[in-house]
Amino acid sequence: MILVTGGAGFIGSNFVLEWLAQSDEPVVNLDALTYAGNLDNLRSIADDRRHIFVHGNIGDATLVADLLSRHKPRAIINLAAESHVDRSIHGPEDFIQTNILGSFRLLEAVRAYWSGLPDKSDFRFLHVSTDEVFGTLGPDDPAFSEDTSYQPNSPYSASKAASDHLVRAYFHTYGLPVLTTNCSNNYGPLHFPEKLIPLVIHNALNGRPLPIYGDGQQIRDWLYVKDHCSAIRRVLQAGKPGETYNIGGWNERANLDVVNMLCSVLDELQPRVDGKRYSDQIAFVTDRPGHDRRYAIDARKIEAELGWRPAETFESGIRKTVRWYLDNADWVENVASGSYRDWIEKQYA
Ligand code: NAD
Numbered sequence: 001m002i003l004v005t006g007g008a009g010f011i012g013s014n015f016v017l018e019w020l021a022q023s024d025e026p027v028v029n030l031d032a033l034t035y036a037g038n039l040d041n042l043r044s045i046a047d048d049r050r051h052i053f054v055h056g057n058i059g060d061a062t063l064v065a066d067l068l069s070r071h072k073p074r075a076i077i078n079l080a081a082e083s084h085v086d087r088s089i090h091g092p093e094d095f096i097q098t099n100i101l102g103s104f105r106l107l108e109a110v111r112a113y114w115s116g117l118p119d120k121s122d123f124r125f126l127h128v129s130t131d132e133v134f135g136t137l138g139p140d141d142p143a144f145s146e147d148t149s150y151q152p153n154s155p156y157s158a159s160k161a162a163s164d165h166l167v168r169a170y171f172h173t174y175g176l177p178v179l180t181t182n183c184s185n186n187y188g189p190l191h192f193p194e195k196l197i198p199l200v201i202h203n204a205l206n207g208r209p210l211p212i213y214g215d216g217q218q219i220r221d222w223l224y225v226k227d228h229c230s231a232i233r234r235v236l237q238a239g240k241p242g243e244t245y246n247i248g249g250w251n252e253r254a255n256l257d258v259v260n261m262l263c264s265v266l267d268e269l270q271p272r273v274d275g276k277r278y279s280d281q282i283a284f285v286t287d288r289p290g291h292d293r294r295y296a297i298d299a300r301k302i303e304a305e306l307g308w309r310p311a312e313t314f315e316s317g318i319r320k321t322v323r324w325y326l327d328n329a330d331w332v333e334n335v336a337s338g339s340y341r342d343w344i345e346k347q348y349a
């Protein structure tokens, strides 16, 4: 048994679906179902007895203690978080509550549970983090390695950095067997349409502007979500407690290039009815405050020590992603409208 937190979100739901496709080990899935958590993402395993969904908060110490003593997981994968930089700029409070206080309360409950285990060294707490904790790179700087110092610039990345530090401290102080992963930007199926790639696909298909912040020359390092999931599984299996692992696919792209690529794949797979090109919808808008210019992951450690490599190229991953959004227009409508929530809650009542 493993416990996944945030398993109704983008990466978490992909992780749970992949996990159950690859193994018979059951999953307890603890998720608060914020705007970003959708049970619709888990519809295909609604009747799977290996999946136990629990609607609750990682900061609820009583609930977490109860779940741990009842299900006795051998590992926890902590994916629950507030995850959107723009939201953290408009309102950082939820980020502090979940990413810092929630992670702290989760760690405390886990420490109490772990200290009573007969074989403590077999347990793992895997904390999923981001490359954004390292701050921003200049055009000629080397990519972020595991030794790069933390310099978070947004409330989101600062809150993630705080949780990474707590996880590190629980290893050094208490000996809790933790693993931390710092991954680059993900994309793929089940991505809430507020982040760049799903937002652009959604807006393009609905005839709306495709907003590019500033000059669009900011660089992100993109990884297909299922490759992130395979890396997490690999780190869980073979990572050394107390170590951190950077995860990325060597895929640096300027935002404008990403948007143009999405437009040309859409032009091919679902041309506009008026014969024009989707790139005509591109609109340059005011830049994000404090916008990090470039992220890049040096993934040599996880490649060399754990033998992990991504399966998708950016081209193949983007094609799969666009195809998924074209085939799942109902999913996008549901999560975007919010009306899915009453319906889906009834499915699990
Ligand atoms: P997401 O916003 O899509 O999902 C987050 C999930 O956590 C949601 O299901 C939400 O309901 C749940 N949640 C939020 N607060 C909670 C709480 N207090 N208790 C329980 N559940 C709660 O995020 P995501 O993109 O899937 O990211 C998952 C994790 O991976 C985050 O920790 C994020 O920092 C990290 N990460 C994301 C990316 C990326 O590109 N999306 C890259 C690297 C790392």
Ligand code: TYD
Pocket (backbone or CB within 6 Å): 084, 085, 086, 185, 194, 195, 196, 197, 199, 211, 212, 213, 216, 218, 219, 220, 255, 288
């Ligand atoms: P985003 O998907 O929000 O991820 P993050 O901020 O965590 O990297 O944004 C990816 C990049 O795209 C980032 O440089 C901001 C930019 N961006 C836009 O230009 N327009 C948009 O509408 C959004 C949402 C993001």
